Amino acid sequence: MSALFDSDDSNADSQGIAILGSTGSVGQSTLDVVRRHPDKFHVKGLSANSRVDTLFEQCKEFLPSRVVLNNPDSAQILHEKLRLDGVATEVLCGESALCAMVEAQDTQTVMAAIVGAAGLLPTLAAAKKGKKVLLANKESLVMSGALLMDAVRANSAQLLPIDSEHNAIFQCLPQHESGTSLNGVKNLLLTASGGPFREFTLEQLKSVTPQQACAHPIWSMGRKISVDSATLMNKGLELIEACWLFAIDLECIDVVLHPQSIVHSMVTYADGSVLAQMGNPDMRTPIAHALGWPQRIESGAEPLDFFSLSKLTFARPDTKKFPCLELARDAMRIGGTAPSALNAANEIAVQAFLDRKLAFTEIPNVIETTMGKVVHYQDVTLELILSVDREAREMADSLINTQTPVRVPHA
Numbered sequence: 001m002s003a004l005f006d007s008d009d010s011n012a013d014s015q016g017i018a019i020l021g022s023t024g025s026v027g028q029s030t031l032d033v034v035r036r037h038p039d040k041f042h043v044k045g046l047s048a049n050s051r052v053d054t055l056f057e058q059c060k061e062f063l064p065s066r067v068v069l070n071n072p073d074s075a076q077i078l079h080e081k082l083r084l085d086g087v088a089t090e091v092l093c094g095e096s097a098l099c100a101m102v103e104a105q106d107t108q109t110v111m112a113a114i115v116g117a118a119g120l121l122p123t124l125a126a127a128k129k130g131k132k133v134l135l136a137n138k139e140s141l142v143m144s145g146a147l148l149m150d151a152v153r154a155n156s157a158q159l160l161p162i163d164s165e166h167n168a169i170f171q172c173l174p175q176h177e178s179g180t181s182l183n184g185v186k187n188l189l190l191t192a193s194g195g196p197f198r199e200f201t202l203e204q205l206k207s208v209t210p211q212q213a214c215a216h217p218i219w220s221m222g223r224k225i226s227v228d229s230a231t232l233m234n235k236g237l238e239l240i241e242a243c244w245l246f247a248i249d250l251e252c253i254d255v256v257l258h259p260q261s262i263v264h265s266m267v268t269y270a271d272g273s274v275l276a277q278m279g280n281p282d283m284r285t286p287i288a289h290a291l292g293w294p295q296r297i298e299s300g301a302e303p304l305d306f307f308s309l310s311k312l313t314f315a316r317p318d319t320k321k322f323p324c325l326e327l328a329r330d331a332m333r334i335g336g337t338a339p340s341a342l343n344a345a346n347e348i349a350v351q352a353f354l355d356r357k358l359a360f361t362e363i364p365n366v367i368e369t370t371m372g373k374v375v376h377y378q379d380v381t382l383e384l385i386l387s388v389d390r391e392a393r394e395m396a397d398s399l400i401n402t403q404t405p406v407r408v409p410h411a
């Protein structure tokens with residue numbers, strides 16, 4: 001199949017880009033930045049799970065050579081719609097087509113913005129082909145940090161963080177030609193908004209609804225990461241992500257609550273200096289930073305107006321109310337396949353909460369029990385990671401299905 005994609009890139013100064021998860025929140029923000037720079041980027045591939053209408057509009061506007069859908073019925077519908085509209089984009093389906101799409105010779109840059117473990121294989125495939133990989137899909141690094149970082153090094157790929165905190169740290173670390181260094185760095189301060197339930201009591205947390213959890217006070221994001229943000233598992237996954245991205249020990253990273261989300265993260269140096277990256281909370285800033293890197297390009301984000309800012313506050317997170325942060329730290333301390341099990345159990349528990357089958361406060365319990373039951377292996381291979389992922393999903397699923405049913409309010 002990849003032979004289909006081996007056409008030469010005629011526009012040498014412009015980067016050919018493939019966007020995994022183009023219909024999602026990060027995917028759409030990426031297209032918004034790309035739209036502002038027709039001279040710098042041309043879209044070669046788009047992909048989504050099943051949202052045909054959004055993908056159809058994206059195909060008409062950006063005329064990619066190919067799109068890949070996960071759902072075969074959706075692929076068929078999109079194929080018909082594009083054909084009727086005279087758009088020549090090729091429509092493909094499934095995981096191997098997704099990997100072939102990021103491997104294509106005409107594609108230099110890959111935005112990895114699929115949500116969850118489904119992003120792992122195409123992200124790995126892009127790294128193995130030595131592409132410039134813009135990483136939003138933190139779950140792939142949590143699941144397979146060692147393998148992904150090895151693939152990046154072995155194939156001279158570039159891995160640029162899109163997560164706003166990691167992108168901020170990347171900007172604050174010393175830069176060398178071969179990447180960032182930890183020269184003189186004492187620790188990293190990962191900021192967290194605290195999510196919509198920061199001020200809730202434990203009692204109030206028991207009855208929160210998916211709708212409340214997905215209404216993040218600052219960021220507008222996909223449903224899964226919104227729930228992760230509300231449980232603080234998002235920050236837990238980000239701790240693990242930072243360890244791998246910057247080759248830094250877990251104990252050298254602190255989490256700081258910063259509800260205004262203006263300081264996106266900080267680096268403390270041995271001499272007492274603290275470097276922070278600031279900006280309005282708008283994902284187009286880290287996306288434009290990574291797309292343009294090492295140049296700076298316009299993102300469309302509003303500049304920060306210091307004269308109208310409310311006060312900036314900082315606090316310690318409450319790990320009793322939000323145990324997921326410590327569960328993630330524990331998984332990273334165990335190492336090997338443990339973060340993969342953590343991620344899988346979390347994905348199942350979050351989906352069950354969104355489906356109103358599990359109370360919000362039960363999410364950490366499902367993850368902790370799963371982590372206690374699955375076997376953790378230290379030597380990681382892709383096969384082992386995928387098998388632990390499957391086992392943890394089954395375990396979490398059966399825990400949820402055998403529990404006394406909880407009533408999650410509908411309001």
Ligand code: NAD
Nearest residue numbers: 021022023024025026048049070114115118136137221222
């Ligand atoms: P989203 O739910 O809005 O979008 C997810 C995208 O993935 C969609 O295009 C969907 O079609 C696609 N997708 C889902 N399942 C798929 C599958 N099985 N196969 C192929 N495609 C599939 O999510 P999002 O908020 O854009 O987040 C995407 C990733 O970026 C996540 O890993 C998230 O943690 C990370 N991230 C998001 C933000 C943010 O502001 N939204 C910030 C930092 C990091």
Ligand code: MG
Nearest residue numbers: 163164165238
């Ligand atoms: Mg983040």
